[in-house]
Amino acid sequence: MEIRYNSTRSKSAPVKASEAILRGLSEDGGLFVPDSIPALDVSVDKLAEMDYQQTAYEVMKLFLTDFTGEELKDCITKAYDEKFDTEEIVPIVEKDGVYYLELFHGATIAFKDMALSILPHLLTTSAKKNHVKNEIVILTATSGDTGKAALSGFADVEGTRIIVFYPKNGVSPIQEKQMITQKGKNTCVVGIHGNFDDAQTGVKKIFGDRKLAEEMDAKGFQLSSANSINIGRLVPQIVYYVYAYGQLLKEGKIKAGEKINVTVPTGNFGNILAAYYAKQMGLPIDRLICASNENKVLYDFFRTGTYDRNREFVLTSSPSMDILISSNLERLIYHIAGNDADKSRELMSALTQGGTYTITESMKEKLADFYGNYANEDETAETIRSLYEKTGYVIDTHTAVASCVYEKYRKETKDTKLTVLASTASPFKFTRSVMEAIGGGYGQMEDFELADKLSEISGVTMPKAIEEIRTAPVLHNHVCEKDEMKQAMTGFLSL
Numbered sequence: 001m002e003i004r005y006n007s008t009r010s011k012s013a014p015v016k017a018s019e020a021i022l023r024g025l026s027e028d029g030g031l032f033v034p035d036s037i038p039a040l041d042v043s044v045d046k047l048a049e050m051d052y053q054q055t056a057y058e059v060m061k062l063f064l065t066d067f068t069g070e071e072l073k074d075c076i077t078k079a080y081d082e083k084f085d086t087e088e089i090v091p092i093v094e095k096d097g098v099y100y101l102e103l104f105h106g107a108t109i110a111f112k113d114m115a116l117s118i119l120p121h122l123l124t125t126s127a128k129k130n131h132v133k134n135e136i137v138i139l140t141a142t143s144g145d146t147g148k149a150a151l152s153g154f155a156d157v158e159g160t161r162i163i164v165f166y167p168k169n170g171v172s173p174i175q176e177k178q179m180i181t182q183k184g185k186n187t188c189v190v191g192i193h194g195n196f197d198d199a200q201t202g203v204k205k206i207f208g209d210r211k212l213a214e215e216m217d218a219k220g221f222q223l224s225s226a227n228s229i230n231i232g233r234l235v236p237q238i239v240y241y242v243y244a245y246g247q248l249l250k251e252g253k254i255k256a257g258e259k260i261n262v263t264v265p266t267g268n269f270g271n272i273l274a275a276y277y278a279k280q281m282g283l284p285i286d287r288l289i290c291a292s293n294e295n296k297v298l299y300d301f302f303r304t305g306t307y308d309r310n311r312e313f314v315l316t317s318s319p320s321m322d323i324l325i326s327s328n329l330e331r332l333i334y335h336i337a338g339n340d341a342d343k344s345r346e347l348m349s350a351l352t353q354g355g356t357y358t359i360t361e362s363m364k365e366k367l368a369d370f371y372g373n374y375a376n377e378d379e380t381a382e383t384i385r386s387l388y389e390k391t392g393y394v395i396d397t398h399t400a401v402a403s404c405v406y407e408k409y410r411k412e413t414k415d416t417k418l419t420v421l422a423s424t425a426s427p428f429k430f431t432r433s434v435m436e437a438i439g440g441g442y443g444q445m446e447d448f449e450l451a452d453k454l455s456e457i458s459g460v461t462m463p464k465a466i467e468e469i470r471t472a473p474v475l476h477n478h479v480c481e482k483d484e485m486k487q488a489m490t491g492f493l494s495l
């Protein structure tokens with residue numbers, strides 16, 4: 001069955017999957033949503049026999065219906081290869097009764113790799129299918145993690161270039177080193193004198209510059225984005241929930257058809273929305289446990305039905321979840337409104353204008369699958385420490401938020417169903433916070449020393465991603481003012 005993609009904000013003509021991937025965002029500002037959620041067409045018994053790549057094909061073919069089987073398999077093969085440090089791609093580790101789904105075995109040791117290693121291939125294939133002759137130029141502003149994952153995904157992918165802007169003094173030393181040592185002839189990394197918002201604003205300005213777009217087109221370039229709302233990032237994230245179910249079945253941890261829960265540390269609501277789609281496809285999932293840090297907008301939303309971003313922004317030790325506007329929630333809003341674009345447009349415009357909206361009672365009833373809670377900074381650190389003391393297993397701060405929230409859920413509900421917890425980053429990515437949580441006076445050490453110590457106490461080999469940047473040469477040293485971003489880009493493209 002062919003799936004088409006509608007906007008969450010209007011009934012404009014639906015587009016094919018490849019067009020939705022190319023465009024990223026609908027012209028009316030809405031997000032693309034599938035016009036129906038396809039049902040899994042393999043039995044769960046079959047799932048247990050499949051490796052990651054096969055599972056990816058079974059899931060993605062149902063959503064990206066204008067891709068040929070060959071095109072899709074080619075994208076999957078290029079994405080999920082030796083860039084991952086384990087053949088399983090996403091191993092499941094059981095500790096203290098929880099099944100940690102380790103989504104951090106890709107090139108930049110965070111779960112963004114799951115989608116960003118395939119997006120470049122989906123994008124270039126989409127360009128070919130739609131007879132786009134131009135080279136695709138990916139333009140991104142980053143506060144740290146997304147930039148590196150995007151650079152790594154797009155590096156040396158034919159037909160693409162990528163330019164990343166980051167706040168020169170606004171990312172961690174390890175994050176900066178990761179980016180400025182990036183290899184690949186088609187990559188460009190620029191620090192700006194300004195904060196993340198300045199970088200973001202500058203990028204939006206370039207996207208809105210019609211004259212520039214014409215000049216670029218004349219020279220054979222067109223802009224695109226690797227933003228987390230692209231369906232080309234969402235669909236690959238459904239795969240690992242389906243794969244996890246198959247693996248649990250294979251290992252005899254569950255019986256075919258038995259329901260499991262899923263717990264997800266949440267920021268922009270992309271990862272947990274993928275789990276929701278997996279459930280809609282027929283995967284036996286019961287509750288979707290949504291974990292927030294002290295920026296607990298989502299917890300308040302699930303409790304009250306009111307989304308309210310008017311509050312203080314808190315900087316936490318789980319920075320990838322420090323978000324007050326969870327962009328992907330718009331898709332869930334659209335679905336629980338009965339795929340009603342008028343309703344979701346009305347609510348989203350209330351959010352833009354007053355920073356808040358309230359859903360109807362009947363919409364709220366459709367949220368019964370979700371459970372929301374949050375962990376504060378002390379609870380997060382305590383979760384890392386106590387799990388380490390009990391089992392020797394070290395988790396990162398984001399994963400710890402989820403682990404703490406799951407514990408709250410279990411106490412509150414006495415629900416003992418097997419639970420898969422999305423482990424979104426390697427502890428080596430947030431070494432300092434992790435080591436401080438474990439305690440023992442490591443706080444004074446240098447970043448790389450700390451990583452050595454973490455490797456020693458956890459018995460986990462230092463990931464290649466960290467080992468590499470220790471000695472890697474700096475390849476990008478361009479720094480510019482925040483109003484010079486356009487020149488930086490046109491310089492790189494020799495326009």
Ligand SMILES: *Cc1c(COP(=O)(O)O)cnc(C)c1O
Nearest residue numbers: 266267268269270271320424425
């Ligand atoms: C991006 C990110 C998250 C949040 O994921 P969303 O899909 O935005 O909800 C959680 N943990 C880590 C480590 C991340 O990088």
